Amino acid sequence: MNVETSGLTRSFRRRKAVAGVDLALGAGVYGLLGPNGAGKTSLLRVLGTVIPPSSGELRLLGRDPAGHAERREIRRRLGYLPQDLGYYAGFTVVEFVEYIALLKEMPRQRVPRAVAAAVEDVGLGDRARSKLRTLSGGMLRRVGIAQAIVNEPELLLLDEPTAGLDPEQRVQFRGLMRRMGERATVIVSTHLVEDVGAACDRVGLMSDGRLVFTGTPDELSARGAGTGVGDAPLERGYSAVLAEIRT
Amino acid sequence: MIGLLRLELRRNITPFLLPTLAILLWLSPYGRSLTGTAVWTRRGEALQETLLGLGPAMAGAAAWTASRENRARTRELLATTARGGWSRTLPGWAATALWGLALLAAATGVLYGLTARAATWGGPPWWPVAATCAALLAFCSAGHAIGALLPGRFVAPLTAIGTFLLVVVAGALKTADASLGLVSPVGQVTDPYRALYYRAGHDLPVVELIFAAGVIALPLGLLALRGGAGGPLVRPAGIVLTAAGTAVAGTGLWLAGTGHIVANQGIATIPRLESRGDGRPIAYTPACDRTPIQVCVHPAVKARLGAAVAALHPVTDRLAGLPGVPTTIDQRMVDGPSIRGSVLLLPAPFEAYDTRGRIRGRVAREMRADTAAGLLLGAWDGTGSARQAAVLAVLVAAGDPPDGADLPIRDTPGPAVLAAARRLAALPQPAWHQWFAAHLSALRADRLTLKDLP
Amino acid sequence: MWVPSLRLVRLHLASRRAGLALVAIGAVALVIVLPIPRSGGMLGALVPLVVAMGAAAVVGAATASPIGEVERVTGRPLPALRGAAVLLMFGTAIALLAAAAAGRAPAGGSLPLLRACTGLTGITLLTAVAAGPQRSWTLPLAYTILCGHAIERSWRSLWFWPIRAGHDAPAATVAIALLLAGLLAIAVRGTRVSVRS
Numbered sequence: 001m002n003v004e005t006s007g008l009t010r011s012f013r014r015r016k017a018v019a020g021v022d023l024a025l026g027a028g029v030y031g032l033l034g035p036n037g038a039g040k041t042s043l044l045r046v047l048g049t050v051i052p053p054s055s056g057e058l059r060l061l062g063r064d065p066a067g068h069a070e071r072r073e074i075r076r077r078l079g080y081l082p083q084d085l086g087y088y089a090g091f092t093v094v095e096f097v098e099y100i101a102l103l104k105e106m107p108r109q110r111v112p113r114a115v116a117a118a119v120e121d122v123g124l125g126d127r128a129r130s131k132l133r134t135l136s137g138g139m140l141r142r143v144g145i146a147q148a149i150v151n152e153p154e155l156l157l158l159d160e161p162t163a164g165l166d167p168e169q170r171v172q173f174r175g176l177m178r179r180m181g182e183r184a185t186v187i188v189s190t191h192l193v194e195d196v197g198a199a200c201d202r203v204g205l206m207s208d209g210r211l212v213f214t215g216t217p218d219e220l221s222a223r224g225a226g227t228g229v230g231d232a233p234l235e236r237g238y239s240a241v242l243a244e245i246r247t
Numbered sequence: 248m249i250g251l252l253r254l255e256l257r258r259n260i261t262p263f264l265l266p267t268l269a270i271l272l273w274l275s276p277y278g279r280s281l282t283g284t285a286v287w288t289r290r291g292e293a294l295q296e297t298l299l300g301l302g303p304a305m306a307g308a309a310a311w312t313a314s315r316e317n318r319a320r321t322r323e324l325l326a327t328t329a330r331g332g333w334s335r336t337l338p339g340w341a342a343t344a345l346w347g348l349a350l351l352a353a354a355t356g357v358l359y360g361l362t363a364r365a366a367t368w369g370g371p372p373w374w375p376v377a378a379t380c381a382a383l384l385a386f387c388s389a390g391h392a393i394g395a396l397l398p399g400r401f402v403a404p405l406t407a408i409g410t411f412l413l414v415v416v417a418g419a420l421k422t423a424d425a426s427l428g429l430v431s432p433v434g435q436v437t438d439p440y441r442a443l444y445y446r447a448g449h450d451l452p453v454v455e456l457i458f459a460a461g462v463i464a465l466p467l468g469l470l471a472l473r474g475g476a477g478g479p480l481v482r483p484a485g486i487v488l489t490a491a492g493t494a495v496a497g498t499g500l501w502l503a504g505t506g507h508i509v510a511n512q513g514i515a516t517i518p519r520l521e522s523r524g525d526g527r528p529i530a531y532t533p534a535c536d537r538t539p540i541q542v543c544v545h546p547a548v549k550a551r552l553g554a555a556v557a558a559l560h561p562v563t564d565r566l567a568g569l570p571g572v573p574t575t576i577d578q579r580m581v582d583g584p585s586i587r588g589s590v591l592l593l594p595a596p597f598e599a600y601d602t603r604g605r606i607r608g609r610v611a612r613e614m615r616a617d618t619a620a621g622l623l624l625g626a627w628d629g630t631g632s633a634r635q636a637a638v639l640a641v642l643v644a645a646g647d648p649p650d651g652a653d654l655p656i657r658d659t660p661g662p663a664v665l666a667a668a669r670r671l672a673a674l675p676q677p678a679w680h681q682w683f684a685a686h687l688s689a690l691r692a693d694r695l696t697l698k699d700l701p
Numbered sequence: 702m703w704v705p706s707l708r709l710v711r712l713h714l715a716s717r718r719a720g721l722a723l724v725a726i727g728a729v730a731l732v733i734v735l736p737i738p739r740s741g742g743m744l745g746a747l748v749p750l751v752v753a754m755g756a757a758a759v760v761g762a763a764t765a766s767p768i769g770e771v772e773r774v775t776g777r778p779l780p781a782l783r784g785a786a787v788l789l790m791f792g793t794a795i796a797l798l799a800a801a802a803a804g805r806a807p808a809g810g811s812l813p814l815l816r817a818c819t820g821l822t823g824i825t826l827l828t829a830v831a832a833g834p835q836r837s838w839t840l841p842l843a844y845t846i847l848c849g850h851a852i853e854r855s856w857r858s859l860w861f862w863p864i865r866a867g868h869d870a871p872a873a874t875v876a877i878a879l880l881l882a883g884l885l886a887i888a889v890r891g892t893r894v895s896v897r898s
Contacts, residue, residue: 048327068478075329086320090258102250103328103335111250147324267843274850300846307838401725401762404838408755411842412732415751415849418744434744 002185008056017042019209029181031196034206079153089133255342271300285365291372306390307407313394331477368547374452381459392466444580461496539567561645584621629656639668722763729755753817761825761837784888820876826883
């Protein structure tokens with residue numbers, strides 16, 4: 001298992017953003033759905049070792065991230081795309097991805113090829129030498145994806161990765177996620193249920209810091225049959241599960 | 248680390264500041280020293296004074312680089328990488344410091360290269376170079392730490408301006424003879440021309456170097472003590488660096504506190520560091536011309552000999568061949584004029600050495616007045632109406648204004664003295680020569696009155 | 702003429718972090734109170750000028766808009782708001798400097814200090830319009846160093862108005878003209894917005 005959590009919580013003062021999450025994930029693409037403020041980003045930040053959990057057990061890639069040496073090893077094998085991607089406007093696409101690769105302590109001789117491959121994978125090969133300040137919002141998002149996958153991570157955490165991508169790019173990105181999911185654990189937090197339906201093997205639905213549903217996209221769709229609100233089966237399943245929780 | 252450093256060097260802000268820094272350099276004493284005589288001690292000091300502009304600019308650039316994660320909102324992303332906060336920030340600091348050092352190396356190369364081509368005595372002083380480099384690194388360290396610890400909109404300008412203010416204040420303290428100010432790399436307390444005559448030692452650059460070394464280490468140590476700085480070794484390293492930096496900077500301050508300026512020799516002495524021979528005279532063979540009254544200068548300012556001879560020519564030409572008048576003028580480090588045998592010892596006119604081309608205006612007039620008084624009277628306290636009139640007559644005959652304003656006396660001479668001087672100056676050359684030949688001894692002994700003058 | 706409501710002015714000032722800016726100006730003004738030798742030599746004479754430049758730089762940095770283009774397209778209230786915010790901060794800077802210098806003013810009274818703050822604020826604002834608020838401090842800093850050079854060489858040209866005598870009318874005129882030009886530019890055009898923001 002690449003991700004194992006048990007009773008995981010994370011509090012910000014009195015508010016519990018993650019309120020007891022149990023997960024056991026191996027290779028594959030795991031979609032994380034939920035309304036705004038459900039705790040998806042907080043959970044991803046804990047899994048990304050950005051913030052420590054308040055309580056509960058957490059093992060990533062078979063290691064305990066509480067220890068420095070193990071956390072460092074996890075981070076070498078981790079890819080993370082935050083919801084709000086910061087970037088250095090004066091860096092070129094290649095420089096930014098190279099910078100992250102070097103900070104992830106990739107062997108230097110591997111870096112140029114890995115950077116070129118990551119930039120190609122997100123379809124930015126022709127803009128590789130462009131400064132980030134000259135890119136559109138969607139292109140910047142793709143730069144964010146490139147930096148997340150540059151080290152061929154065993155655990156890839158993506159927070160709203162398709163926000164700002166055009167339909168063609170989203171289709172390509174789903175393909176990339178599926179490829180990554182063949183050998184790594186990909187956790188993708190999104191509001192776009194069609195991404196989940198198209199790319200995810202399993203899906204989790206969060207509400208008020210808890211995982212209120214875990215299953216396959218088909219199982220989630222089935223929950224909405226006849227009762228849910230929405231245009232697509234997954235949307236209906238999503239709204240039905242949330243309605244159940246609220247009542 | 249090398250890969251990160253190369254990236255940081257490519258994207259550092261300092262190269263964009265290079266045109267501004269080059270202008271600042273040119274406007275600083277660095278640029279001005281290039282237009283003066285090529286004297287090693289003068290040029291070494293000018294190099295240090297460049298920090299008045301360079302220091303704040305580099306501190307600002309370092310703060311700008313260090314506050315980047317906050318400004319660009321990359322902190323969260325970078326926190327998930329394997330490198331801790333400290334090892335992540337060091338390449339940025341190193342890149343700023345390396346650019347600063349490269350600029351300084353280029354500036355030193357140009358300054359010392361030009362000096363090596365034109366200097367006529369001595370060799371390059373390396374202690375000021377070392378002190379300047381250390382101070383530059385200290386500015387980078389302090390700026391980097393401020394930028395990292397207090398990232399925000401105001402941090403880069405406030406760091407640059409605060410550093411500038413600090414440098415100005417420290418320099419003002421140093422020049423105001425406050426001993427703690429001696430740690431400041433900026434502020435002129437020693438005289439580079441006096442250092443040609445007296446062994447100035449290197450107490451001052453050493454204490455500056457010690458203080459700067461502490462300031463380099465201290466901020467970097469503080470950065471290592473922050474949360475998320477890195478692994479188990481980073482915190483102890485931070486404690487060691489912080490403690491060592493504090494101790495070294497404190498030692499520098501303590502040493503400076505024991506220091507003092509030796510005013511008459513223009514040197515700074517730190518008793519605990521006092522290098523052997525500090526303040527002792529330096530032996531040299533003067534450079535002289537071959538005119539009837541030959542003029543000798545320190546070999547380091549040999550390039551100014553021709554200009555000095557030309558400026559003094561109207562006076563030396565008028566007094567050459569008079570019995571009892573010295574046949575040699577030796578400009579050296581003395582308090583006042585005096586005659587030793589046939590040699591007149593005169594205080595070296597540093598202001599005249601510090602210019603290029605002909606010596607003109609006030610500087611030239613004062614040189615002629617000192618020389619005329621020295622040749623006629625030797626050591627003179629400025630008293631005696633007849634003596635005042637005689638010296639003034641030489642100056643009037645040399646074409647200087649007949650108002651006596653440049654005479655080395657306390658008060659301006661009265662109308663009777665001015666009238667007598669004009670009368671004496673108007674004498675034809677043979678009569679002039681004859682009168683001085685007959686009366687020079689009496690004039691020196693102050694036995695003449697204005698009535699005795701023709 | 703449209704007059705912005707007090708509430709809008711308060712929100713605008715909050716977006717510029719005016720409170721922090723005023724604290725920074727206060728800290729800079731405190732330097733005047735310190736017993737620093739200000740006579741004898743170029744460095745001593747530079748102290749008040751650097752203090753004035755520091756206050757001006759904070760006013761310049763506080764013109765940065767964190768909202769960028771979103772704010773720029775909101776229309777009519779903005780020029781008046783920008784002008785009012787800068788005037789308020791500049792006025793506070795002058796008041797703080799005058800209070801700090803009262804009784805401790807360097808040779809020539811506090812007039813040169815306030816005049817320097819006035820003119821340098823103008824230069825800072827013009828730099829903010831041309832190069833962006835993040836770089837607004839560069840030109841005033843370079844000019845202050847140039848003034849140090851002028852002090853050293855005893856230059857008294859009007860180009861170096863900050864170092865002329867306290868009651869020098871042409872120097873005061875230049876300073877006020879620079880401030881008005883800066884105010885006008887910042888009100889009409891606003892600071893340069895980077896693509897990033």
